[in-house]
Amino acid sequence: xxxxxxxxxxxxxxxxxxxxxxxxxxxxxxxxxxxxxxxxxxxxxxxxxxxxxxxxxxxxxxxxxxxxxxxxxxxxxxxxxxxxxxxxxxxxxxxxxxxxxxxxxxxxxxxxxxxxxxxxxxxxxxxxxxxxxxxxxxxxxxxxxxxxxxxxxxxxxxxxxxxxxxxxxxxxxxxxxxxxxxxxxxxxxxxxxxxxxxxxxxxxxxxxxxxxxxxxxxxxxxxxxxxxxxxxxxxxxxxxxxxxxxxxxxxxxxxxxxxxxxxxxxxxxxxxxxxxxxxxxxxxxxxxxxxxxxxxxxx
Numbered sequence: 001x002x003x004x005x006x007x008x009x010x011x012x013x014x015x016x017x018x019x020x021x022x023x024x025x026x027x028x029x030x031x032x033x034x035x036x037x038x039x040x041x042x043x044x045x046x047x048x049x050x051x052x053x054x055x056x057x058x059x060x061x062x063x064x065x066x067x068x069x070x071x072x073x074x075x076x077x078x079x080x081x082x083x084x085x086x087x088x089x090x091x092x093x094x095x096x097x098x099x100x101x102x103x104x105x106x107x108x109x110x111x112x113x114x115x116x117x118x119x120x121x122x123x124x125x126x127x128x129x130x131x132x133x134x135x136x137x138x139x140x141x142x143x144x145x146x147x148x149x150x151x152x153x154x155x156x157x158x159x160x161x162x163x164x165x166x167x168x169x170x171x172x173x174x175x176x177x178x179x180x181x182x183x184x185x186x187x188x189x190x191x192x193x194x195x196x197x198x199x200x201x202x203x204x205x206x207x208x209x210x211x212x213x214x215x216x217x218x219x220x221x222x223x224x225x226x227x228x229x230x231x232x233x234x235x236x237x238x239x240x241x242x243x244x245x246x247x248x249x250x251x252x253x254x255x256x257x258x259x260x261x262x263x264x265x266x267x268x269x270x271x272x273x274x275x276x277x278x279x280x281x282x283x284x285x286x287x288x289x290x291x292x293x294x295x296x297x298x299x
Contacts, residue, residue, distance in 0.1 A: 025142055028126040028135065029104060035121055036098050039144060043092055045102035046084045048276035049125065050075050052137060053101070055153055055277040058144045064095040071270060071278070087111045092120075099123055101140060127275035128194050130161065130201070137277070153277065160280045161201070164287055167294050168203040175228035175290055177204035178258070181235055181273070183242050186217045194275045202286035203294075204229065223256060229290055230258040235269035265289055 021037035043064040044050040050069035053062055065078040066087075079095060082088040084106045092100065092115065100115060104126040112122050123143055125136035134154050141150025177199050181187050188208035189195040199206045207225040208215055222230075230250050234243045243266045250256065250264045258264050267289065271282035288295045 025123065025139070027124045028132065028139060029124045031124065033099075033121050033123045035123070035143060039098045041096060041098045042144075043081060043095055043097040043100045044069060045081070045087060045100055045107050047071070047270075048127070048274040049101045049103060049140070050078075051274060051276045051278060052140055053144070056137075056141055056144055056146050056149050058146065061144070063097060064092065089114055093118070099143065101125065101143065103127070128192075129197055130194075130279075133194070133275045133279060134158070136275075157277070157280045161283065164201065164280075164283055168201070168287060168291070171203050171291055171294070174203055174205040175263075176207040176226065176257075177229045177231060177290060178207050178222060178225060178227035179231045179233065179267075180246060181214070181233045181269075182216075183246050186219065186222060187214050188217060189213070190215050194279075195272065198272060198279070198283055198286060199290075202283055202290050204286070204290045223253060226257055228257045228261070228263060230264045231267045231286075231289065232265070233269040233273065234266055235273055 023035045023037060024032050025035055026032050040061055041063045042053060042058070042061045044053060044062055045066060047066060047069045050062065050065045051071055053059055054072050054075065059072070059074060062075075062078055064081045065075055066084045067080050067082060069075045069078060079091070081091045081095070084103070085108065087108060089111050097120060099121045101123050102112060102125075104124055105128070112124075115122050125139065127133040127136045134157070137154050138147070138150050141147050141153075179189055179195060179199060181189060181195070189206065190212045191206070191209045192211070192213050196206050196209060207227045208217075230247075232243045232247045232250075247264050247266050251259050253259050267285065271278055271285055
């Protein structure tokens with residue numbers, strides 16, 4: 001509580017000396033966020049945001065990040081503010097950020113509201129598709145006052161995505177893919193998700209497609225879907241070996257196309273679960289896993 005009180009005093013002085021050069025930038029939620037003219041201290045509230053700030057050449061301005069912000073390696077040394085779903089308010093305030101950059105998917109609204117009540121700017125991104133990932137890059141580049149870097153990064157990513165599109169356009173079939181992102185219970189991804197778009201763009205057919213973003217399944221329900229490919233995400237970092245054990249369980253089922261054809265695989269969650277600069281690497285990896293015949297043609 002002492003930290004919060006000290007922060008309030010600091011905020012009062014900052015407001016009294018607020019420069020007329022302060023900027024207003026509209027975030028991906030349509031909110032007008034007032035920012036200092038020169039953003040020097042940034043707290044990232046999601047691993048994907050951390051990666052983006054580094055990719056824009058501004059990692060030296062990060063003063064804090066969430067627990068699993070581990071890429072690039074330099075990010076691991078940053079002071080941690082809790083996980084992106086359990087943010088430590090007092091820790092964030094102690095870092096005295098000029099702006100916090102968060103994400104709509106996961107960051108608790110109560111913490112965001114409290115930060116804003118204390119006059120800490122919170123800029124939100126909402127990257128739920130390829131299009132909105134690109135838009136978030138442009139916007140964060142504006143926040144950091146490096147719009148040219150944002151433009152170059154988006155162009156590079158777009159070129160690589162188009163290369164994948166060209167290769168996938170030549171395939172004659174789209175294997176049914178089941179992407180498992182949760183172990184107990186079994187959780188997959190539905191149509192209104194970024195990961196569904198990733199599967200389809202990589203040349204697969206999402207057998208879990210439907211209106212529920214993150215549907216849950218019993219084993220028998222997955223077997224009934226008869227996926228040609230099962231991809232188990234390694235995202236269960238707190239449970240070593242969980243992905244390997246889940247993959248091995250699927251391989252035991254006779255009559256399951258993915259098991260019969262040796263197409264049960266583990267995929268690096270950081271490459272596919274984080275909608276940011278590395279999503280193109282995830283797309284390229286996914287394409288090769290779904291369509292191994294395209295491996296030699298991959299970028």
